Amino acid sequence: MELFLSFAGGAAACALVSGWWIRRLQRQLASQPAAPAQDPELLAAHHQLQAQVDLLQHELQQANQQIEQEQQRLPMELQSLEYNAQAKTQTLVDGALTHTNALSASLAELQGISKTFERWHADMSQLVAHNKGMHEKNDEFARIVSQMIIVALNASIEAARAGTTGQGFAVVANEMRTLSVRAETLSKHYRDNLYQNDLIATTVFQDMQAGGKMVINATTGLEITNRKVQAALQA
Amino acid sequence: MSQIPDITDRARASLDRMMVQGLRHGIAGDAPDADIATADLPARSAATRMVVLSIASYTFRIITALHFNESPQLKAHIAQLGQRSPDAMTHQDFIDAVCEAGNMCCGAINRELGAFYNGLGLSTPQILDIRSLPHMQRLGAQHLRHFRIDLAADLRLHASLCVRAYERMDFDWHAQEPAVGAGELELF
Numbered sequence: 001m002e003l004f005l006s007f008a009g010g011a012a013a014c015a016l017v018s019g020w021w022i023r024r025l026q027r028q029l030a031s032q033p034a035a036p037a038q039d040p041e042l043l044a045a046h047h048q049l050q051a052q053v054d055l056l057q058h059e060l061q062q063a064n065q066q067i068e069q070e071q072q073r074l075p076m077e078l079q080s081l082e083y084n085a086q087a088k089t090q091t092l093v094d095g096a097l098t099h100t101n102a103l104s105a106s107l108a109e110l111q112g113i114s115k116t117f118e119r120w121h122a123d124m125s126q127l128v129a130h131n132k133g134m135h136e137k138n139d140e141f142a143r144i145v146s147q148m149i150i151v152a153l154n155a156s157i158e159a160a161r162a163g164t165t166g167q168g169f170a171v172v173a174n175e176m177r178t179l180s181v182r183a184e185t186l187s188k189h190y191r192d193n194l195y196q197n198d199l200i201a202t203t204v205f206q207d208m209q210a211g212g213k214m215v216i217n218a219t220t221g222l223e224i225t226n227r228k229v230q231a232a233l234q235a
Numbered sequence: 236m237s238q239i240p241d242i243t244d245r246a247r248a249s250l251d252r253m254m255v256q257g258l259r260h261g262i263a264g265d266a267p268d269a270d271i272a273t274a275d276l277p278a279r280s281a282a283t284r285m286v287v288l289s290i291a292s293y294t295f296r297i298i299t300a301l302h303f304n305e306s307p308q309l310k311a312h313i314a315q316l317g318q319r320s321p322d323a324m325t326h327q328d329f330i331d332a333v334c335e336a337g338n339m340c341c342g343a344i345n346r347e348l349g350a351f352y353n354g355l356g357l358s359t360p361q362i363l364d365i366r367s368l369p370h371m372q373r374l375g376a377q378h379l380r381h382f383r384i385d386l387a388a389d390l391r392l393h394a395s396l397c398v399r400a401y402e403r404m405d406f407d408w409h410a411q412e413p414a415v416g417a418g419e420l421e422l423f
Binding site: 191192195199202203205207209210211213214215216218 | 289291293356366370373374
């Protein structure tokens with residue numbers, strides 16, 4: 001395109017210069033007195049000048065023809081370039097729209113992660129219920145152990161009351177009491193661990209749940225931006 | 236060995252102020268006369284349970300716990316906040332209302348943190364036995380603070396804030412002063 005414009009400009013400039021030169025020569029010819037037929041030198045000069053004028057007129061005519069041809073070709077070329085540019089832009093827009101549609105579908109799919117959270121919630125509820133059952137069983141175990149301690153204590157008292165004949169039984173009762181105390185300590189540790197377990201399970205679940213909401217919020221933001229891009233592309 | 240990310244003093248103070256504002260909003264009904272401040276936990280507390288909520292971010296997690304028991308005083312206070320009669324409030328209504336109070340408190344913190352952090356998420360409330368509370372430090376907390384909430388002469392509650400950072404936390408937050416009217420002449 002630039003090449004063409006340079007060429008057209010050059011041709012026009014050439015035509016202008018040629019025109020000016022022709023007019024100058026014509027003025028020179030007109031200003032000269034009619035060549036006397038008898039002066040061969042003047043006559044030769046006159047013929048030379050006339051030949052130059054004819055040549056330049058011919059060149060000017062050719063240049064004008066070229067300019068006319070270029071003037072006809074230029075709008076057609078411009079139209080062709082515009083058409084190509086539009087086609088390329090449309091291809092790009094179509095491609096971008098395809099990508100935004102794919103992104104939209106992926107984001108909608110990602111929003112389905114909320115179903116996963118519901119599943120986690122159900123699992124969490126099950127875990128809490130399970131822990132509650134373990135708390136109840138441990139409480140029952142603690143009650144049994146407390147009862148065992150009392151029974152062992154009573155056995156020790158009865159053994160002491162029996163005197164020397166109850167010495168063997170006293171050893172057994174004492175051992176039973178020691179075991180019951182150990183069982184009680186173990187039960188308390190177990191209960192403590194269950195409460196710790198409740199806290200860990202709950203906070204881990206909440207972290208996952210809140211993290212999931214964070215993801216959903218982020219995808220919602222992306223979806224809004226994507227819709228804006230789609231609207232701008234379709235405009 | 237990886238270094239534990241720190242929480243700066245001003246970020247700790249900001250989190251504490253956010254918690255106080257959240258508690259005032261959630262459980263005190265924005266009452267300006269409610270006395271809420273950081274405090275040590277009492278050796279003996281009447282609380283039997285706590286409502287627990289979490290805020291999650293890529294770089295930290297925050298756990299809040301509002302301690303409570305189903306006392307007639309708290310029930311009356313909760314009923315008053317909800318503008319209903321305590322007699323008409325069932326056990327489940329009470330639990331739901333306490334969960335909502337905890338949710339409003341944690342939600343207020345979440346909202347204020349939004350000014351400094353993107354991508355925050357808030358969990359739903361869960362009720363736990365108060366005997367789980369002593370284990371909070373074992374969650375890897377870098378900032379664990381307890382709060383005293385005096386709602387009336389015969390109604391004191393406690394709450395806890397537990398923060399675990401995975402990256403350095405540094406921000407400065409102060410509650411906005413309530414807008415004071417310019418004393419315009421009202422025309423009726």
